[in-house]
Amino acid sequence: MGSVNLKTIAEKAGVSLATASRVLSGSDYPVKDELRERVLQVAQELDYVPNANARGLLRGRSQTVGVLVGDVSDPFFSGMIGGIHDVAGKAGYMVTTVNTYREPGAELDIVRRLRAQRVDILILAASGLADPIHTESMQRSLRAFVEDGKSVVLIGRHEVAGDFPASRVEFDNRLAAREVAEHLQGLGHREVAVVAGNSRLLSIADRVAGFRDVLGESLVVVEAEPTRDGGYEACGAILDDHPRVTAIAATADQMAFGVLARLRERGVQVPGQVSVTGFNDIAFAVDTVPALTTAHLPLREMGRSAMELGLRGLEGGHDRVDTKPQLVVRGSTGPVGR
Amino acid sequence: MGSVNLKTIAEKAGVSLATASRVLSGSDYPVKDELRERVLQVAQELDYVPNANARGLLRGRSQTVGVLVGDVSDPFFSGMIGGIHDVAGKAGYMVTTVNTYREPGAELDIVRRLRAQRVDILILAASGLADPIHTESMQRSLRAFVEDGKSVVLIGRHEVAGDFPASRVEFDNRLAAREVAEHLQGLGHREVAVVAGNSRLLSIADRVAGFRDVLGESLVVVEAEPTRDGGYEACGAILDDHPRVTAIAATADQMAFGVLARLRERGVQVPGQVSVTGFNDIAFAVDTVPALTTAHLPLREMGRSAMELGLRGLEGGHDRVDTKPQLVVRGSTGPVGR
């Protein structure tokens, strides 16, 4: 459009394009002070803003990171995104986020679009899918990206081959779930129900597997929307269909909030009659009454690590950060009463 | 880099650049089926991904929206960002977010960088600053953007001149605060404390003004970090310094959560001894015990509207959507007891 560009500046300042560029692009190329002044002056007056598209085209770097998440407004993801912003901002990077809306089938297309935008770094934070075909296509796409000198970071995506040239932020969902389950078991709970999100998602499948490792086949698994309302609904069903259950474990804190709400509504004492656990330890987990026992994930920290790894990946090697999940025992769990 | 580009495709398919472009860019220009097939085939094989930078350079449109927020991980903002994604995704737009970290001084620079990225739409969701100089510079920058055929959406930014050519999503913070205050007053509360975020921010100043409109000069205003911990700390100070206070109103729900936590810790009954109110009505406000009375803002809806307006703005006119704040009375407020 009518946008002022380098040419405008160069003309008004009476210098060549090259000189204007050298002054304005922060090059350390020597330019006589007088000319430099003149260019700066004109640029300021005309409010010149360089065109990152043109620059990116030339340099092959966009100073942009693309982040694929399930849902930006879910505290689980927004916590990580916050961490990504923390280090991206300092490094002069822009952050572009895209929602899969928890529909892993959309991932391939999204990655494509992010690649089209020529992001330098791709962070995959949404849960993967337990489907080899899908994984295969994804790896192919990512590999092309990496071979282009770009950088990929996988957050909790162990389905991608171990030798794939990407950095990783790992956390062991299965282990974390086991810790939660052992905690419940230690309190005497034998009849436990899990309120689980979509089990096609690897992260969910892992968590459920962890619960089953400890609690065995007797475990009741109820699939639900990964939201407060999903937890609320599922809890209703559990109370009706499995009245002997003494503990309800959710695969996400929000679902646990819904569970707590339903129990409160039904007049069921927590943890007196039923214990409740969450997963992820989002900020509010501490504010329910009773406060939620949950598996803590350092979300913001994970985002930071991811972005740091991404940046480093641009320089060459990739690396791996392992995050220890940690059981946080609060008031929502207690010994079997009854 | 070694990226496959249009030229590669054209050569491998044995056609001209133009033909390849016509097939791959979704142009409706006629191309013989055989050639079209060949191009598509090669593109598929080589996993061709068009370069959005080059395209953007040419078309002057990037299919990207830039969003300026205080903090992506704050549910207030992430709710709006979620709404923005909802409509951006459908429209084929990418969303780039930037944090001001609630430091309005950073805004100018951020807008500049977003302009450099050549976003088509700029959504300003972070609170403005009550400072004419700052506003003036901001308007100048935004005006240049708009004159470039781009689109600006202001969310709750009434400091920007009424005749400024931008769309707006407005909500009346002051009125909302008045409604909260009237509710408290109606319950008999006379000694009220407000836990407020940074009052240099216009949104906060407006909210405090609304409280003062109703409750008068006797209102105790305590400034705090706009976080749970900020509320927690402020509440401690209020209990110590103003023991006669019977209601505590926060300018954000998270702060109210902190207040509730502190009161619980001190054994103060809510709402029996002290009533508590929040602001914004983030999802979790319903899950505290007692549930939080607060001024509801339809965050996601606001985000959607903003993006819709932004898209429409590209076509020319700008528009305005007024959002009605709405008092939601829950369990955290009650008549003065004592």
Add this chain to the structure above:
DNA sequence: TTGAAAGCGCTAACAC
């Protein structure tokens, strides 16, 4: 120290 010019990847006239 400065300027002219090539070219990043792509689209849109314009010719054939």
Add this chain to the structure above:
DNA sequence: GTGTTAGCGCTTTCAA
């Protein structure tokens, strides 16, 4: 229908 070519705005050789 298809191909050639001129740029979009910028950086960076290469000459001067």
